[in-house]
Amino acid sequence: MSNGLAITNLRLNVEATGNDIVDEVTLTVEPGRVLGLVGESGSGKTTVGLAVLGHARRGVTIDHGSVSCGGIDVLQLDDEGKRKIRGERVSYVPQDPASSLNPALRIGTQLMEVLEAHDFGGSDEARKARIKEMMAEVLLPTDDEYLERYPHQLSGGQQQRVGLAMAFACRPSVIVLDEPTTGLDVSTQEHVLATIRSLTREHGVAALYITHDLAVVADLADDVAVMYAGRVVEHGPVRQIFTNPAHPYTRHLVAAAPDIEGGRQIVGLAGRAPSPGKRPQGCAFALRCELATDECRSAFPPVTNVGDRHTARCIKVGKVPTSTVATPLAPRGAVKGDPIVELKGVNAAYSGNVVVHDVTLTIRKGECLALVGESGSGKTTVSRAIGGLHREWDGEITFKGEPLGLTSRKRTMAQRLGIQYVFQNPYGSLNPRRTVGDLIVRPLLIAGSSREEADKAILDVLDKVNLPASYSGKYPDQLSGGERQRVAIARALVSKPDVLVCDEVTSALDVLVQAAIVDLLGELR
Structure with missing residues (x-):
């Protein structure tokens, strides 16, 4: 298969120990087809994806195997050869478009840099024409005004489309997409997936799509490979894998x-x-x-x-x-608990610009209320107003029949402890310099509890979120993403709140960890 992707018996080792983290990986992707690579966090998906470009993370080496992209064995090239084919023969689309685009350069300039680096087109006029062609293919405006914009002036979906334009600019044979729709709302995600599907088939590109989102794989991929602990445990057509999984x-x-x-x-x-x-x-x-x-x-x-x-x-x-x-699922009857939080005619703004209009909601005891919508629709703004984290709002929010102050500082201690907030990103919401135990009991200590009471609460709440007591002495960087989110939930639960506000708490977690977190929240309810 000269024009697609062929990975044969790939193995990567940890330099310090010689232990393998990926072993016996053999995959093929034909031109115009998409292979979905799925598995839990830490299964080796991204490690394989980077190896397709001849790259390994710090402390990891490619021990043996071959990776053929368009008929060229990437692993046999020297550093200069690898740099030359990256972007030209094989391209990479990372998970976070905001961090992959240079914030100091205009969009058009960055696209031109890609073409110039590989001497694509031969002339500036040909390159400018190619830029407009690619912008049209990813369904973005082609006018000069748009190309003069900086990345921060684009939405997340638009940034990801620019990333796709860069990846397809030099018409590569192979493209690696590392969870490029994580963090995008479902509407934007569908547009990005449709763009990937169209470009892959139109240009005959072999695509390796790395993700933990099985719904995306079912919608986009032709075939799927399932990884576990660094090895492929199942491989086949996507329909067969999802309807009759063998492993x-x-x-x-x-x-x-x-x-x-x-x-x-x-x-x-x-x-x-x-x-x-x-x-x-x-x-x-x-x-x-x-x-x-x-x-x-x-x-x-x-x-x-x-x-x-x-x-x-x-x-x-x-x-x-x-x-x-x-x-x-067992039949669910109507929730008959008393109203615990009520919003009446709530409006919210940023710098005077109103983004939430006349929201009225009632949340009852024992009820789970889902707030859904596209990015920018106001979901997080409403939830932050309930949690006392947003100051530009008016209307009325009551907790147990009592009106809430504008921010948490203007609320009573009982109200602050009674409404707890779990953020989307556990990597950013936990202080890396504090142990799990210190993080969990901080709300209690601030509220005036004794250290003895706080220490006892640590053990109780860790048990509730299915974490061993020994985790109280660990630091956040020693935990997986799912474990960090459990710690964040434990911190929110330690004050025995009446209301738990969860802001997309599973969006960045793999499907098995998502299921465990959802199970946990269901049990707590």
Whole structure:
């Protein structure tokens, strides 16, 4: 396959120990097709994606294997050769468009730089024509005024489309997309996915799409590869994988995906994948698999053919049902609890510009109220007003029948403890210099509780969020994303609030961690 992507027996090691973090990865993507690479955080997806460009993160080395992009083995090139083909033969679209675009350069200038770096087009006039052509292909304005804008003057979706224009500018053979729609609202996400789908097929590009969002893979990809603990455990056509998954891990991934109709219960998965270098002798998933036997734990399973172009690494293939079992949700009756928070005619603004108009809501005890809408629709602004984190609002917000002050500083201690806020990004909401225990008890200490009472509360609340007591001495950088979010929830719960405001608390988490967090919130309710 000279014009697509072919990864053969790829292995990457940790320099310090020699232990592998990715091993025996073999994947192919034909021109015009999209391969979705899915798995939990830490499974090795991004590591494989970077290896396609001949790159490894600091402290990691590419031990052996081959990566062919358009007929060229990237791993055999020297540094200069790798720099030359990046953007020309193989392109990369990162997760965060804001950080990948230079904030000091105009959009048109950045697009021109890409073309000039690879001497694409041969002349400035040809390059300017190519820029306008690419802007049109990603459905962005082609006029000079738009090209004169800076990245901060664009929305997140527009920034990501500019990133796509850069990636496709030199007509590469292969493109790697590393969760490019994470953080975008569903409408913007659909537009970006449609653009990727169109460009991939129109230009005959082999696309590797890295994500934890199974809904995106089902909508976009032709084939899917499932990674677990650095190895591919299942690979095949997307329809076969999602309707008849052969590997127990894949079945758990599918069962954890949310059902938009709300007809079944999402199911999480206990435990954690083994850390790099600590993979057990047999099947790495055996420790979490309800079907595991001594044979699974003693021998690494070979690749087994399941069907047409469908393979899995599991000795149980053909011996257990491959269809996923959906657990129906129990009927939910109307919530009859008393109103706990009420909003009446609430308006909110930023620098005098009104962005929320006349919002009226009632939240009852024991109820979960979902606030949905596109980016910029005012969801977070309303939630921050409830939490006392936004000062430009008017109207009336009451808590237990009592009016709330404009900000948290103007509210009583009981009101501040009674309404707790969990932020979207646990990486930014936890102080990296404080231990988990210190972070959790801070609300209690501020409220005047004794250290003895606070220490007892740590153990109780860690148990509620399914974290061991030993985690109280850890720092945030020692935790996974899901564990950090559990700590953030624990901190919010320690004051025994009546209202928990959750601002997109699962948006950046993989599907199994999402399921665990949603299960936890459901139990707390």
